[in-house]
Amino acid sequence: MTIGAISVDAVSKRFRLERNRPSSLKEAILRMGRTRDTDEFWVLQDINLDIGAGSFFGLIGHNGSGKSTLLRLMAGIHRPTLGSVEATGRLSALLELGTGFHPDLTGRENVYLNGAMLGIARRQMTASMNDIIEFSGIGDFVDEPVKIYSSGMYVRLGFAVAVNVEPDILLIDEVMAVGDEEFQRRCLKHMDMLRDNGTTIVLVSHNTDLMTECHQVGWLDHGRLLKVGAPDDVVSAYLANVDATDNTLNTRNI
Amino acid sequence: MPSLSPSVRKSITLIYHFAERESKSRYKRSVLGWFWSFLNPLVTVGVYWFVFGAIYGAAPPETSNHNAESFGLYLFTGLIIWTLFTGMVDGSMEWLSSVSDLRKKIYFPTETALLGGAASNLVQSSLEVVVLLVIMAALSNIGWTLVFLPVAMALALGFGLGLGFIVSVLNARYRDVKYLVGIVLNVAFFAVPIVYTPELIKRDDLPVPEIARILVEWNPVSLFIEISRDAVYFLQVPLWNRFLAALAWSVATFSIGWVFFRRQSMSISEEP
Structure with missing residues (x-):
């Protein structure tokens, strides 16, 4: 694989939430034999994504749609439950x-x-x-x-x-919002420079203006990749969806 | 290092980093600095020598040249190996928990934290060995069998780190594991002939059950200690069957621990 490329192949990620999980060995032994109270949920389901070396990729989606988890999988922090993630080259992540x-x-x-x-x-x-x-x-x-x-x-x-x-790869998860305006601008300028030098950048952000600068944008919704494509298309589809949800809420309120 | 793969090189850089951090933090805020690393084992040996040698009058085992027949030196030799072993087991849990938060935010091979800590511990033990060897040289109790001392240390390190790999992962999951390990090690200290000689437990007039004798004689840490005493104190070649048993214990434990750790350590980032 080319250095800087990221390949996400049929990836699903399951998290287990165990209620009353034994936190000590004593508890674990005392509770032996009893069935465990586990909740499973799939944070990501069947994600296929190829990000070419040197491209600037944006990820949008509502809170809890799995954006951060996808970045963590790319960074190698978590291992996918199904499928495989490959990212070659020096990977730097701001998660x-x-x-x-x-x-x-x-x-x-x-x-x-x-x-x-x-x-x-x-x-x-x-x-x-x-x-x-x-x-x-x-x-x-x-x-x-x-x-x-x-x-x-x-x-x-x-x-x-x-x-x-x-x-070679830079993963950024909506962290710049914390810095002040001046620092944010400096970050953006630097990111432009890195992009021009051929660094692959994957950015998670709710800032739709920023998304329009990407080469490609992916929209995650409830753990599924709904749409990947040109920034304008994907962002407007996402915003239309947000508006639709908003309207239903408003209707209910009346 | 052009011939090494990038991931191996990365691991080596990290191991070095963790080793350095561990060594620095150990005596960072103390005026006397590394002096403590000499003082601590010397005081320990002094206390044990006083209690078991002076008060209980334990006689030092005879050596062929009679140059260094001191219960204190006999103790010291065993204690160096014991400290190395327990340092690996106790340390592993600490080393892993000190990086577990970090591991949730950035990927790095977690085993490097344990290997780095182990390296730092080995340096510490080597300093103690230097003190021991200086004393032995002053008493002209030096011979070629000394080559078995680093071997004994390597075996103790492998065994201790192998156990450390396992208990550190368990400790990340169940937080009371470290207390349990502490208790077990306290008991184990007396199951190993450090403050007494193995001959003591073999005496027929003592009411020691056979199983306890076998346990004391053939438990891995006893084996490592006996080999180190052969090397430094008695200046004789270790018994080959003892040596093979020690080697088997160390290699097997390290391998099992390593495989277990590699399998389980990815899930550390998902621990709450």
Whole structure:
């Protein structure tokens, strides 16, 4: 497979929710033999998706439609229950606040740790350290433990690392909203630059304006991929659906 | 490292990182720093020597050259292996739980956290070995059999880490596993001839059931300790059947633990 390409092949993901799940060995032994009270639900069902190297892909859908889970599968955090996910190349992911940060370590140590997780040697990370600190704009806080950071600082540093490690694939899950306007603009500019350099970008966002800049957009609804195609088509279909739901609600209210 | 695959290289970078972090955090906030790593085992040996050697008058086993016949040194040798072993089992649970939140947000091979911690523990044990060897050299109790000491350490590490792989995953699921392990290790300490000699339990005038004798003599940790004592204290070649049994224990436990961990560790990111 080409470096930077992502292939999602017939993927389904099931989560198990166990009610009254034994949290200690003692409980587990005491409850042995009793049937377990488990709820299963399929977060994703039969997703087929090929994202070519260097493309800018957007994912939309209502809350709980499985967007984040799909990104997590691409990032290798979860394993699909059925099917397979392949993503080749250096993959950098910003999935939620404080992505991959260890609260007790300082910002600088976390940058090294993140680098190590991407397979980048300490030497190389030292070389790009100044860029990262400058981009994040967190200044001297870089030598403080990240647990004292504000949520904005978390995201800034996380984003600074993710985009400065020359990723082949960049996964972003609606995190930029936390930063201020100025930082958001800087992020977008940087993302444009990465896109021009051929980085594959997968972006989850509720910002439909941002979606129109993508090459392709996918619409997830209740764990199913309803539509993949040109941004305008998919976004308008999605918005029409949202409006329809809205109208039903309004009718009910009357 | 051009010949290694990227994923192996990534794992090595991570193992190094976790090892460094573990070593740094161990004595980070203390003025005396690494000095503690020498002081702690020395005090432990001092206390055990005082209680079992001085008060109970346990006699040090005879050696062929009589140069280093001290109950303290006999103890120290066994204690180094014991500390290495328990450090792996206890540490594994801690190492895994310290990265489990991280693992929910970013993918990395989880076993690197345990391997890194193990490497850091091995460095710690090696420092203790240096102290032991300096004393042995001063008493001119040195011989070629010393080559069996790193072997004994490797076997203890493999066995301890193999168990660590298993208990760390269980501990992530059931949070009381670490207390249970703590209790078992406390009992196990006395099932291993550290503060007493294996000859003691073989004496006919003691009311020790046969099963206990077999357990003390053939349990894996006893085997590792006996091999290390042969290497450093008695300066003799370990018995081959003991050696084979130790090797089998270590390889089998490590393999089972590794396979179990690799199978289960993906689900750690889905633990609530």
